[in-house]
Amino acid sequence: MAAHLVCxxxxxxxxxxxxxxxxxxxxAFAEQGMLYGVQMFAQNHGVTLQTTxxxxxxVVWRVFHDxxxxxxxxxxxxxxxxxxxxxxxxxFQxxxxxxxLDTISRLRNIERLRRDLRVCYPVIDSLLEDVHVFDSICETVEVVSTTxxxxxxxxxxxFVTECDSTFGCVHCNGRLLVATPKWWSLSGQEMMLLCRFIRSLPKNSASDIPVYLPHASPKVPHRLISVHLLSGLVVSVLCLDVPTLSTVQSKLIETHWLPHFETLKGCLRASVTNIPKTIPIDPGILGFxxxxxxxxKCISSCxxxxVEGSMAERRPLTVQKRRRILTSFYRNTVGSIFSVIHSPERKDPSGDRPSTFLHAAEETYMNALDHKCFAIxxxxxxxxxxFSSAVPHHAVRYVSLQFLENLKKDKAFTDLREKKS
Amino acid sequence: MPVTLKSIDKILSSFSSDNQMNIQLERPASALPSDGVLSQPKVKPPNGKIIKLLTERSHDVSNSFLEIPHAIMYLNMVRDSDDNDAKEILYKYPSKDSASKLHAIHGLFVTLGDMLHNITDSRITGTSLLVGEELLHVGYFKWCSELLVVALPAKNASQHQVQCITQQIAKLMNFMFLSLNRAFDDEANHGRLDHLFNLLMFQLLYKRDNMDVGLKGDLPHYQDIFLQMLPGIRWLSLPDEIKLDIDSTITDFEAADFADFSVQHYNDRRPYIIIGSCLLYKGYLLSSHLPTEDLLDIGIYCNYYSLNGLATHQTVGQLVIWREVFPTRRVQPMEPSVHGYSEPQARWFLLIVGLEHSALCVLLEAGGCAFPAIGTVFPDPFYVDQLRATLLHLDSLKVFAACEERLSVPPIPALSSVDWFFPSRKTSGLELGQPPLPPSASSSPMISRLHGQSPAAVRGRKPSDLRPFHRPPSPSAGTSVHVDSDNESEPTSPFPSRTNSSQSSPSMGRRSDLQRRGSDVSAESTGSNEIYRAGKRTRLVPDPYNLGMMQRVANDSSVDHFSATKLTAGQDNTLFHFVHMDSATGIIVCPTNEDIKFLGGSIHAYLLQNFQICCKEIRRVLQRHLKSNREDEQLKGIPGDDSLNTVQEYGILFKCTPPNWTDAKKQPPAVQYWVVGRLVKISSTIKEFYVCYQHSTCQNTIEMAFKLVYGEGPLS
Incomplete structure (x- = not known):
């Protein structure tokens, strides 16, 4: 979706x-100035301009930390x-x-800040673009489903213990593969942003970059050491002074990860389509x-x-189209029909309260000409x-409920945290 | 006291604003027709004070909502550097303090409107902003270099609603004054506009504000939230004979070929020709012979001037409204003109004559083949009299009595109250105005109630609606019984059930025709036997609604009652509410306010409210479908997302529990219900259908929509 962001x-x-x-x-520069100008004008009159x-x-205006x-x-x-x-x-996060947070909330040298902010561009751009994961719209981290x-x-x-840390994880093509219990204790937004951050690192490299955790430690940086094990597969660990990147690279990586080379390769393969192998999926489902x-955390696949010879094959939806529809469906449902679940730290302007239903919404569907959507x-x-438009309406609900039940029972998705904590 | 044209101003101004009063208008029998004409274009805002006084103490409240920030402004977006005196605010409402802050930031709206058009290449529609602690929504309508701005508090109207209101105001201004500029530029109009917006704000701010106090108190207004946003007028379905009476009477009038209307009478060309007319009763449309666009224009006019509310709550002695109008269809034609024909250069006038609860609206054309109108045009007493005569004639045909009867019978098609689906409650249903249920069954869950019906109760069930009464009993009637009572086992063909409901209703004919009644009685006995047999053969499930109705009707001396059709599939009647809007004819079919009162129920009130909120959301999504059909051109700026543009049906499942559930140990009982919106496309017309039903049997919305409106609507 086309978008402009001005800071x-x-x-x-x-x-x-x-x-x-x-x-x-x-x-244009003048347009940026006017976008700011109207907001400032309103502020001077004691009015907060929220959206237009x-x-x-x-258009949405937000002021962070004044x-x-x-x-x-x-x-x-x-x-x-x-x-x-x-x-x-x-x-902002x-x-x-x-x-x-200190640098951002107390502006001193604006020229320097402008230069420093360039490092954020890859992650910000990935947030603005329609990408192949849903993590940012639902403020969760997307996981890979594989046994x-x-x-x-x-x-x-x-490995994490050797690094003298408790925060560590492995990402696979922009999705979280496995993480330590401490990592899971981070907020959904933090995990999501770290995931985007790691994804933006140059391929096949090792890096050691200080990061601030927006909620857990916004003022004190930690070192985030990330090493690409395979192309698209990154192990990361948050640590303090020790160990150095070279120690990790030369000593720890091989001893800990070489024996699992085949497993990692298997995970990499599985993460491409991300279809859960252990759960029976109705052929009518095109994406979820x-x-x-x-x-x-969330899991998705489009x-x-x-199925060959099925009705859906006659007017197939491309993967991109399915993803766009599913994104749109999500955005139209959450916030207007279902309530929004935010990170607890987040304070929202009062403007975006969902319309207040008097009863709780439990399910919703949209039937379009070329597809059907269902949400629980x-x-x-x-x-x-x-779903494919060929699936009859009454079956959509049943299949969805069944699928969610199966997924709830699937250990790969639900037990990731409990097992270790 | 006698009122004449000359004395009315004096009399009205002698009332101080603190007084509460009821005004009943009555025309002295001996008076000349022109005395009854209260409104003249040059005298005061037409009908202004009368309505203001009649619509519930607006004098008392006009001060109470001044505290609430709200504003309507008409702004000039072009700043002429040469002319420093050029006004930026061409019109503002209210002129008092409450909106001073909003008036002060009018530059913001102008800049936003201008800037965003450049950036996004699409017109500005709405803004949300916080004034102090209060969230306000602002709606815009941009017209040439001017901008209409409407700001309302978020707790009184949602963003989408404010935008709709803005559009409607713009439409109304065009209808009344030809263009927004002519409406707002001319200071002579400002008093008139102030009055109009007073009425609007009274409806929006005062009524809604006082709504929170007692949710179950004033139900009908809840409906308005959604219905007022729909382009259409509520339709009252009547039996065919009555419809025929109405249409033929109005057609007679429109034909204008009776002696006095003739050229000889005037010795000249006739001053006006009648383009079309529509008949309203208590705000419901009974018949329309107008093009849809014109009907919608008049609908908005009546709505914003609270004429519907007036006709519903008060008995109007006589109401005459006369004004020049500029129908949207003529002034801003949407359809390409037909080759070889062009609409005449003419002036149009709207004449509304009201009598008791009914109103007949006529659109007149001067010029064209009629005599061209020049200068200020006064209402023609002759036309007023003809309209009045038409209304009286309709009354003599017992049309309005039939309407009243239609409004007093149980809902058609049958509706259920959600309260009936809760197993047991501490409060008695009777107190809540629920139709009485058989005492033996009232404490058990509804399903068992349904199964435990005695044949006697079944026998009592409206035989008339199972058989078209004016036909002799025929073998086919038996099948109709079967179809009507057992919808679950075999899908009902909509045709027979619709026939039942539309033909079997009471009627004038029936009342007068004793012989027919006699045959009906005989039909009753055979009919009930057939039902009983059918009940043994298959499952026969009368709904509790009908049983309640039975008792009510039993006390009534009249056996006549309107029949009900069951719209939903499955054993129980699980239909709670519905709204059907046909954009081609501009009519909305939905349960009447009286229906809702009939059903009652405290939880049901919440459900209806929720239905309204939900329908707004659903319509927002479905509208994208309609919009995408209309505009195919590529926009240059920032295009919107089109992934959901083909959505035709949108449904949401809600779980409803009794409010104020105090028993912490037990889970409150719950009923799940769907609110579904559906677009029904038939050739090039699109209908919208919104329905609310209990979650049990899977329903087919297309089928329901078809059953509901088959054969409904004005003649086309």
Whole structure:
């Protein structure tokens, strides 16, 4: 989806950076200034400007810590403003993650800050783009579903202990493969941003970069050591002064990970389509997103195969299209039909309260010409699924409920944390 | 006291604003027709004070909502550097303090409107902002270089609602004044606009504000939240004979070929020709012979001037409204003109004559083939009289009595109250206004109630609705019984059930025709036997609604009652509520306010409220579908997402528990229900259907929509 993001200082409106995504042309300097100007004008009159809609797009203003103004101009998909606010929250916390809250909230040298902020661009751009994972819109970390994960827990724990830390994890193609219990204690947003951060690192490299954890330690940096084990497969550990990157690279990696080379390769293969092997999936399901709201993680796949000779094969939906539909369905459902589940630290402007239903919404569906969507809102889980239009309406609900039940029983998805804690 | 045209101003101004009063208007029998005409274009805002006084003490409350921040402004977006005196605010409401802050930041709205058009290449529609602690929604309507801005508190109206209201105000201004500029530029209009917006704010701010106090108190207003946003007028379905009476009477009037209407009478061309007319009763549309666009224009006019509310709550002695209008269809044609034909250059006038609870709205054209109108045009007493005569004639045909009867009978099609689905409650259902249920069954869950029906109760069940009464008993009637009572085992063909409901209703004919009644009685006995047999053969499930109705009807001297059709599939009648909107005819079919009162129930009130909120959300998504069909051109700026643009059906499952559940040990009983919105496309027209039913049997919304509105609507 096309979008513009403008970051300015709250005092004076000095532009810090501006990013554009999709088909949108970059904003002119004057336009950035005006976006800031209207907000400032309102502020001077004791009015807080929150959002503005046009027929095809929406604009959201947020001021963070009285120092930074973020303005987002985004194509409208009919969704609640809460998602635009979530995105701005993510962008701000990305800045915190790289530079620390002190630097961002007390602006001293603006020229320098502008230079420093460039390091955030890859992550911010990935947040603005439509990417192949759902983690940012649902503020959770996306996991890989494979049975081989269990056998990697042991080596990870011992590796992290050797590094004199308790926070460690393995990412696989932008999804979390396995993590230590301490890592799971981070907030969903932190895990998501770290995941994006690690994904943005150059391929096949090893790095040692100080990061601030937006909620756990926004003012004190930790060293994040990340080493690519295979292309797309990264082991990361958060540590203090020791060990050095070279120690990790030369001594620890081989001893801990070489014996599991085959397993890692298996996981890498599984992460491409991310279809759970252990769960029977109805052939009518074309894609799904399941969120474990309690453990801040989600699992998704839009690459489920179309059964040959089925009705769905006649008018197949491409994987990109399925993903777009599922994203839109999610954004239109959460915030307007289902309540939003935020990180507890997040304070939202009062503007994006979902419309207040008097009764609790449990399920919802949309039947379109070329697909059907179904969503379930249960206590700890949420399911969003896209079906072939050939599946009859009454079957969609049954299949969805069955699928969620099966997934709840699947250890690979639900037990990731309990087992170790 | 006698009121004449000359004395009315004096009399009205002599009332101080603190007084509460009821005004009943009555025309002296001896008076000349022109005396009855209260409104003249040059005199005061037409109908202004009368309505203001009649719509529930607006004088008392006009001060109470001044505290609430709200504003309507019309802003000039072009700043002429040469002319420093050029006004930026062309019109503002209210003129008092409460909106001063909003007036002060009018520059913000102008800048936003201008800037965002450049950045996103699409028109601005809405803004949310915090004024102090209060969240406000702002709606925009941009017209050339001017901007109409409407700001309302979020707790009174949602963002989407504010945008709808803004659109509607713009439409109304165009209808009344030709263009927004003509409406707001001319200071002479400002008093009139102030009055109109007073009425609007009274509806929006005062009524809603006082709603929170007692949820079950004033139910009908809850409906408005969603219905007022729909482009359409509520339709009252009537039996065919009555519809025929109405349509033929109005057609007679429209034909205008009776002696006095003729050219000879005037010795000249006739001053107006009648483009079409529509008949309203208590705010429900009974018949429309107008093009849909014109009907919608008039609908908005009546709505914003609270004429519907007036006709519902008060008995109007006589109401005459006359004004020049600029129908959207003529002024801003949407459809390409037909080759070889062009609409005449003419002026149009809206004439509304109200009598008791009914109102007849007529659109007149001067110019074209009628005499061209020049200058200020006064209402023609002759036309007013003809309208009045038409209404009186309709009354003499007992049309309005039939409407009243239609409003007093149980809902058609049959509705259930959600309260009936809860097993047992401490409060008695009777207190809540629920139809009485058989005492033996009232404490058990509804399902068992349904199964434990005695044949006697079944026999009592409205035989008339199972058989079209004006046909002689025929073998086919038996099948109709079967179909109606057993929807679950075999899908009902919508045709017979619709026939039941539309043909079997009471009626004028029936009342007057004793012989027919006699045959009906005989049909009753055979009919009930057939039902009984059918009951043994298959499952026969009368719904509790009907049983309740039975008792009510039993006390009534009249056996006539409207029949009900069951819309939902499955054993029980699980239908709670529905709204059907046909954009081609501009009519909305939904349960009447009286239906809702009939059902009662405290939980049901919550359910209806939730239904309204939910439908807004559903419609927002479905609208994207409609929009995408309309505009195919590629936009340059920031395009919106189109993934959900083909959605046709959108449903949400809710779980409903009794409010104020105090028993902490036990789980409160719960009923699950669906709220489903569906677009029904028939050739090029699109209908919208919103329905609320209990979660049990899987329902087919298309089928329900079809059953509901088959044969419904104005003549087309």
């Amino acid at each position: 300015l200082t709250n005092e004076g409106g000095v532009p810090l950076f501006s990013r554009s995504s999709g088909s949108a042309k970059p904003l 809609d046009t027929e095809e797009s929406k 120092s930074i103004v973020l303005v987002l101009v985004q194509g409208d998909d009919g969704s609640s403003h809460v998602h635009a606010n979530t995105l701005l929250e993510h962008v 990305t800045m915190v993650m790289y530079l620390g 081989e994960v269990a056998s990697l827990q042991e080596p990870l724990e011992s 997103l399941v969120i474990n709201t309690e453990q801040h 690459e489920l195969p179309i 809102n249960s206590k700890d889980f949420r399911l969003f699924a896209i």
